[in-house]
Amino acid sequence: MEMENLEEIREDLKERILTAVEKRDSKEIAEIFETIPNIDIAEAIEDEDDVKVLLYIFRVVNNEYAADFFAELTPEQQELIINAFSDKELVALLNELYADDITDTLQQLPANIVSRVLKACPKDMRNDVNRLLNYKDDTAGSIMTTEYIEMKENVTVKDAIATIREKGRDAETVYTIFVRDNRRTLTGTVDLDDLIFAKEDEVLSDIMNKDFVCCNVNDDQEDVAKMFKRYDLTALAVVNDENKIVGIITIDDIVDIIEEETSEDIARMANITDMSDPYLKTPIFKLVLKCVPWILILMVLQVFTTMILSGFEGEIAKFAILAVFTPLIMDAGGNSGGQTTTMIVRSLSLDEFDLRDYGRVAWKELRVAAIIGSIVAIFAFGWLMFEMSVGIVNTDSITKNIIDSGAQLTLIQAELLIAALVGGTLFVTMIISRLFGCSLPFLAKLIKLDPAVMCGPITTTVVDIVSLITYFLIWKEILNPLFFNIT
Amino acid sequence: MEMENLEEIREDLKERILTAVEKRDSKEIAEIFETIPNIDIAEAIEDEDDVKVLLYIFRVVNNEYAADFFAELTPEQQELIINAFSDKELVALLNELYADDITDTLQQLPANIVSRVLKACPKDMRNDVNRLLNYKDDTAGSIMTTEYIEMKENVTVKDAIATIREKGRDAETVYTIFVRDNRRTLTGTVDLDDLIFAKEDEVLSDIMNKDFVCCNVNDDQEDVAKMFKRYDLTALAVVNDENKIVGIITIDDIVDIIEEETSEDIARMANITDMSDPYLKTPIFKLVLKCVPWILILMVLQVFTTMILSGFEGEIAKFAILAVFTPLIMDAGGNSGGQTTTMIVRSLSLDEFDLRDYGRVAWKELRVAAIIGSIVAIFAFGWLMFEMSVGIVNTDSITKNIIDSGAQLTLIQAELLIAALVGGTLFVTMIISRLFGCSLPFLAKLIKLDPAVMCGPITTTVVDIVSLITYFLIWKEILNPLFFNIT
Structure with a gap:
């Protein structure tokens, strides 16, 4: 299916579904569900709020x-359906x-509906749902599921496959089987394909991967996503502080989390809160x-540049x-500051280096900065000249200043000095x-703050302060005497 | 494994490996590979360039x-190993x-090594490798693999499992089996768990998913990643223009691509080329x-603001x-412009809306802008006052201007006017x-350009132009006469 004309496909599909519902054509509905992914169907009728249509x-x-x-x-449609369902239907759905x-x-549902659903739950x-509801947002616990297949080390391949046949339909994945010892400690994982390739009388401890990784129920979901990427996982065991398995996370949830974290990073860079x-x-x-909060915060942060400019107002009035x-x-x-912080924050968040690499990074940046500084300074010098x-910048006032003060400068010398001032700054x-x-x-990482949040604005503020002071001081101490013939 | 002390773990592991190699302790090496993920081992010895150690x-x-x-x-280590390998060892590795x-x-390897590897390939x-090397970068073809399991519709479940046992080890995934008709057209997919749950004598066409999706070999990898997210896929068939399957893409490659695309988006926002x-x-x-290119480009784009400021230099000198x-x-x-373009670009790239939604978006933005504009204007007014x-901004020059020009203004009236000027602008x-x-x-999307590339800088430039002209024109036409008593 092409993503391009998704909108048209959606419109057609909506009509097809609604026509079928109207005609009570159950065969057509079944055919639609057989041949079209659920999410496409759900999106086609996302504006449908007639509960009769949904129920049919x-x-x-x-x-x-x-x-x-x-x-x-x-969520609105889910609420409509739960309200219209008999208890028996609700139990069947929840199962x-x-x-x-x-x-x-x-x-996402109102409290009265939540309690009805929980009552209808087996x-x-x-218990599982209540537990999941209690984990802190953005932790491994909050995204895990409790429906996984766990077996003991001494189970044979044959019995394992039989167990999967019997119980597998309730599990979120049967592609990874989690193996535990008698004390319920996780000791390995078996991939479904390894079961298929193995001999029937082998036991799980013979074929299991012992080089598995797992995460703690309180780990941040971003760290969990990193583990999936690093180890090419499709499922990961979540253990509690006693190293007992309490749930699993599957790759489809991780893809959503990577998306979420990306949006978060991009939002921070653009100073949007969420x-x-x-x-x-x-x-x-x-x-x-x-x-609005960030626009106001950044405006307040500008108090320093405002102060500096105001302090040099006399110089500006004169020149x-x-x-x-x-x-x-x-x-x-x-x-320039934004480029640097972005590269460093990104590398830190991808674990390309850690705090101990600061010296190497700073030394590299110093050399990069020296080269970029030289290129930018020379370019700016030429560009200002x-x-x-060509008159993009009006130089009449410079001429007038020179004449008024009786300084020993030609216009071209004055222009060269101004261009050099900007280039040097x-x-x-x-x-x-x-x-x-x-x-x-x-520094942010050292004191355990999120480097992405404030580094951009603070860097800009500090760089503004230093560059404005440099600019006006070079002017005042070195160029001003030349321009105004002060000896 | 905690991500925090990865560095320490890596150091310890490196020592353990090198000690084992030195002692020729093959059992210890085997034990390390049994219990620790390959990527952790590879990273621990990433600086190792002694080919004897690697070969051992x-x-x-x-x-x-x-x-x-x-x-x-x-790549350097891979090159060392390929060079040191006998042809027989190379064939075994490639297999x-x-x-x-x-x-x-x-x-990533030099040409002479590439030809040796290709010669050693079965x-x-x-043929497969040569084909993959020929697909354009960032297309589905360039990231797919040719090792998948394909079966005909009339194969029984029993035979299918037998085939997987026999040939599955060479395939990149056995979790999705691709089903085709006699003309090699893809007609469905069967998940491995469906095979496990099915009866032995059912045929694949009975149990296959007909509501599968697939992508074209020339599709952009970003669109492919979107399909994985949307449909919660673990593997996706890649077809050519005749709808014949030519390869598959698996979820582990997609996670890397999402990462890559995220880096790209973030780089563009920070004006870094890559x-x-x-x-x-x-x-x-x-x-x-x-x-450096972006710093220079942005400097050149500032020609407009420089022109405007230069045009109003007389006003600045006076006040x-x-x-x-x-x-x-x-x-x-x-x-503010950056916040808006970021939100819109992100929504467009997530397909939250398309070109036809422009009217809705612009109308929404207008209302948001009116509210934000009012808040920011009122806040700025108060903040400037x-x-x-308190003297953060020196007002002596205002007083002096009023006295010099003999205008009928008190200092507080003048301050109110200036704060209102900034607020209004x-x-x-x-x-x-x-x-x-x-x-x-x-607009960028309409003319098929990538919206992420130039929208930020162009928006900033246009907004700068409009706001500076507004600021100085209000000053010149309305406030200037009041301050300098021109009637």
Whole structure:
């Protein structure tokens, strides 16, 4: 299926479904569910709020599809269906759902519905769901499922396959079997294909992988995602502090988490507080709340640059062309600092290096900064000379200043001095932006803060302060006497 | 295994391996490979360039580990080993590797080694590898593998399991079996667990999923990754233009691609040309090349703001406090525009909406912008009054201007007017930044450009232009006459 014309396909599918429901054509509905993925069907009818239509579909389709389909519906639709279901139907649905899907559903439903669902849950599942609901957000516990297959070390391959045949349908995955010893400690994993390839009378301890990894129930979900990537896993055991297995996490949940973490990283870089909700479904006031705090915080952080500019207001009044180039210097510093912090934060978050590598990184950055500083300074020098010579920057005021003060300068000498001032300031700015920009994420990590959150704005603020002071001090102490003939 | 003390674990492991190699303790090496994941072993000895050490390890470990371990080594180490291997050993290694891993390896090796490896490849694998090497970068073809299990519709479950037992070890996954009709057209997929649950005499066409999806060999890898996420896949068939299956992609490769695409998105946001190489291994001149072009491009883009500021230089010279607040206005506009483009680009790339939703988005942005604009304007007004009243911003020059010009203004009236000027400009800036910032990604998508590349800088440039002109025009036309008593 092409992603391009998804919208059209969706429209056609919606019509096909609604026509079938209207005609009470159960065969057509069954055919649709046979040949089209559940999520495509769910999306096609995501605006459907007629409970009769939803119920008809549910009662007609095969049980195996119904549970998956239910998990893909919107919370509003799920609520409608649960309300309309008899207790018996609800129990049947819950039996087909995985504990982690029920938990996801419950987190979005109103309290009275939650209690009805929990009451309808089979007792052992109710315990599981209650446990899952209690784990802290973003931990391994909050994303794991309790439906996995666990066997003892001395089980034979033949018995293992028989057990899978019998109990496998309730498990979220049968592709990884978790093996434990008599004290319920996890000792290995067996992949389903290893079972298929093995001889029937071998025991699991002979064929299991002992080089497995597992995570703790309190581990951060981002670290769990890293383990899946690093070890090419499809399922991972979650253990408690006593090293007993309490659940598993499967790769399909991890793909969603990587997506979520990516959105989080991108949001932080753009100074948005959160980007997890789909844009069109986010209410306006929530969009405002996501964006406005950072604009205000950054405005307050500018108090330092405002103070510096205000302190040099006299110089600006005397020689206003100075103000023309301040945004150029501040933006170049902000960009350069942003580039550095982004690279370092990303490398830190991918575990490419750790705190002990700071020396190597700083030394590398210093050399990179020296080269970039030289290139940018020379380019800016040439670019400003060009701007002044073709009249993009008006130089009349410079001429007037020279004449008024009686300084011994030609216009071209004055232009060269101004271009050199900006170039020199940019050289300092590049060095500071890269050195400070690479150091701050390490510092944040050292004191166990998230480096992604504040490094960008703080770096920009510090670089702005240093570059503006450099710019105006070079002017005031070195160039000003030349321009105004002060000896 | 905790990710925190990975570095220490790595050091210990390295010592353990090197000691074992020195003592020629093959049992210890075998034990290490039994109990520790290959990638951890490979990383522990990633600096090892003594080919004798590497060869000893290779000759001692079990064949099943050797190939995986080889795939995790650095290109330099792979080259050393291939050079030192006899032809027979090379053939044995290649037989254990998957075609896509060989392809990955070859892409990083010098030409003479590539030809030796291809010569040593079994003939059918050589064809596969050559084909994989020919697909364009970042397409489904370039990441797929040719080792999958394909069966005809009329095969029985019993025969299918027997075939998997026989040929499954060569396939990259046996968890999804691809089913085709007599004309080699893909008609369905069977998951391994469905085979386990089915009766022995059923045929594949009875139990296969007909609601499968597949991708074309030329599809972009990012779209392929989207399909994995959407449909919770673990393997996906890749078909050619005649709808015949030519390869499969497995979820472990997709996780790497999501990672790669994330790095790409983040790099674009920070104006870095590319971030795919690990930082510490990137040469200095390459780091310079990644960063410097954008700093220069952005500097050139500033020609417009430079022109505007230069055009209003006379106003700045007369009333220098205007220059104190320009960075504040420009930064707020840049931040706000960046927030909007980031949200819209992200939503577009996640297919949350498409081009036809532009009207809804723009209308939503207009309302959001009106609210944010009001909040920011009022806050800035208050904040500036505070800055001026406590002396963060020096107001002596305002007083002097009023006295010199003999205007009928008190200092507090003047301050209120300046704060209102900045507040009003910010209101306009917020509206423009969000409206323009949300429109540009749609425009880019419409003309089939990548929205992530240029939208940030262009939005900032346009917003800077509009806000500076607004700021200075309001000043010149409305406030200037009041301050300088022009009637």
